[in-house]
Amino acid sequence: MGIKTSHISKTRELSSDELRVLRMDSKFSEKEIQEWYTGFMQDCPDGKLTRQKLINEYLTFYQEEKAELFCKDGTDDAASLSFYEFLLAISPHAQ
Numbered sequence: 001m002g003i004k005t006s007h008i009s010k011t012r013e014l015s016s017d018e019l020r021v022l023r024m025d026s027k028f029s030e031k032e033i034q035e036w037y038t039g040f041m042q043d044c045p046d047g048k049l050t051r052q053k054l055i056n057e058y059l060t061f062y063q064e065e066k067a068e069l070f071c072k073d074g075t076d077d078a079a080s081l082s083f084y085e086f087l088l089a090i091s092p093h094a095q
Helices: 016-025 030-043 051-058 064-070 083-094
Strands: none
Touching: 016 030, 016 083, 030 083
16 A cells, blocks of 8 residues: 555645655655656646556657557556656656
């Protein structure tokens, strides 16, 4: 349960525990996580990124086939990603 199952707050800043887990599980620094979180919540105020929106964003960097493959990563809900799932999905690709 906890942060790994998308229970990150949608209305406040990330807690120190949430940041600690995200830093351990991703390649991002605390500052980078905060920046990604701010952007994520601006784009997805409900705290969920739809699969189609992810594909559309990913297409700005990669070919369609690669975007589709990238978006097949396992998630709790195949239709959308939580911030935690999103951050882990982009972590190996962003750095």
